[in-house]
Amino acid sequence: MTDARQAPSSRALIERSLKRRNAAERRFRLYGVLAICVALGFLALLLGRIIQQGHSAFVAHEMSVSVPLDPSRIDRSYPAGANYDLMAAEQVGALLGISPTDEAALTEVREILSPDVGLQLGEQVRDDPALIGQTITIHAPLGDDADQYLKGEINRETLEAQRVLTDRQLDWIDRLEARGVISSALNTGLFTRGDSTQAELAGLLGAIVGSALMLLVTAAVALPIGLLAAVWLEEFAPKGRLTDFIEVNINNLAAVPSIVYGLLGLAVFINTLGLPRASPLVGGLVLALMALPTVIIATRSSLRAVPPSIREAALALGASKTQAVFGHVVPLAMPGVMTGAIIALAHALGETAPLLMIGMISFVPGVAEGFTSAASTLPTQIFIWENAAERAFHERTAAAIIVLLAFMILMNAAAIFLRRRFERRW
Template sequence: MTDAALIAGATQPSGPGHASGSTPKTLAAAKRLKARHAAEFRFRLYGRTAIIVALSFLVILLGRIVSQGWSTFVQNRISVAVYVDPAKVDARALNGVNWDYMISTAALAKLGLTDDDVGERSGKMSALLSPALGYDLLKKIKADPSLIGKTVTVDGPIGADAGLYYKGLIKRSTAEGDRRLDDAQLGWLDQLKAKGQVTSKFNTDFLTHADSTQPEQAGVAGAAIGSALTLIVVGLLAIPIGVLTAVYLEEFAPKNRWTDLLEVNINNLAAVPSIIYGLLGLALFINMMGVPRSTPLVGGLVLALMALPTVIIATRSALKAVPPSIREAALGVGASRTQTVFHHVLPMARPGIMTGAILALSHAMGETAPGLMVGMVFFSSDLPRGFLSAATVLPVQVFIWENASERAFLSMTAACIMVLLAFMILMNGTAIYLRSRYERRW
């Protein structure tokens, strides 16, 4: 409508200057208008296309991770009633008893089978069950030796490969020689399922266990705790140092060549590849200062170095965004510069600072390369106990499992990424929450 009005307006000569030769002029004007509208339409189209492409990449990425990782969150468990034969159990050497054999023969018995002479059948059954069942039985007997001679029910995960079969990731249609389970084993699994011996539930072990060589027993808790401890170190170092540096540079430092140089350097530091920080940390913290390697402490130190420029830059821009009139107002009533900054400027900049700091932390959390350099590629079946106990972090755990040879680790890698992403969403959500909470529109 406006376009029509414009053209209509253009066709009517508005002054004496337009009186002569108005027709070619208006034609040209209409042409220009059309070209301008076409350009605007094209540009909007480019923008939308870009968004659609970006969104579809995101959907593909997340879809692939979720479709690969979901199966880790389902755990198939089996419960087996085992008769603990006093003849086979030496109460003085419980650790030496072949519990796995006892359980697999009990499982075979459920299917009406007995072990053959060479133990091949029990071996095959044992491969379908997790060693966790054996540990569980041992623990129970140790806790209560009177159970020897009685029937004990143990409950635990089935083996990783058996789990893959139940989840449809090992298919019967595959040639027998190409899969890890033969036809007989698949038959047993079908029978166990049919008899209702196998239940499936949410895999809490994955969220509470540390790493393990057995996929069905491995979990992300060790890496998650390692990440949390590392982040505590990063936060305690990078946030106060970064914020105070920014406050000094922005509010107090004289503007001269040195501070300019400093500013350029800080901005450039934010762009230094993270592996360089890892190398620096290796040389400085581990080799020169003797900080123990693989620990959340050294990981946190390195990541704090890496996060510092980001925190400084975010804080400075948050401080810059505080209107100068507030500083003048405070100075005008006789506040000192320090009072001005700490009573008025910093509180106003707080939402921006917190957002920047949390984003820097979540960036640090996702960083893998520095972790690799300072020995966070660390296998431990125990949860880290403190800042000085060796640990790994979530992204490095992804790296470790990605390199593992067992098929089940493939899905665990994706699941670990999902946990990492959940952490990130949690942190960024916190940033948004804090921002909206403190950003009062006065």
């Protein structure tokens, strides 16, 4: 009788326990889904804010103006000394009904024009003095403040004293746009120009070239050294305290803050070896040191994933240890090796702190001509532009972030493709 009475009670306990377990499992799944949703929400918020702020930088407003090159105002022996900016401003002023003698109004007109107008005129006259006396048409970017107004970043309703453009200048811009003198187009200069103190003339070409040269140095140093070090540790090194010590330190180096590598590069490569500051060579060497632990760890994991039977089969057929490793094991591990290498390089591409320590925060207007030339990179260019005072540079900062993210996404996509394309299931 006692067992019969206890049986329902035990069954009820088991059922309640199962319900609690199932409820706990459902809550755990719900927490997981919520965590993913929160992470995706923050990611969407971040990307949305960057795209919202930076998409307008890929479009620029330019002005078309025909300028007569008056021979009386240009010295043929020294054509660069002419005031081409004033000549262009006078022609724009003529379209607006401004007298050439109204110096105050012409000064305001010049403020809405880009210095590129005068630069283009001067370069064309310098290259072809026969243009003096003729009328030439210039297509140049609009000044950064006028460009920001047409993009809606400067509000006419704001008090005039709190704006960089006066009401009269805003009226002129509207009139010129209505007459078709001002038009919008794809901002190709963002990718074909180097950095500049003028926001409308600043581009990313110098930073892109600098990043590419730096990654070439990083890959040339980190990949072969990392591969050989991983092969030695995994396949040839005798197991003992020395190898254990090396393995522990490699794992620890992977967690060292990146700015420490920048200090090391400043002390060793610049102060001791005398290599040029702010050069892709030094930047690549510093990032190579930072990428080495990641490359070694990824390569060792790939080598470990190759079945021992591959090694044993090669040795059984008479291959030496070296032949078995480099002829069979390493080729089979290459998909994982390449994936780890690309991820390490993508990580290096986005690093900023070590590059700031070696002087890559400097203003570099041109494009690096070699590995020892002064250069900028995409992360440091973003840092420099974000600290600029002009509003238009902040727009370009977000655009540069979009370009950097695009490069990193492409590199990670390449890593995923290589892994799926060449990976073998054992």
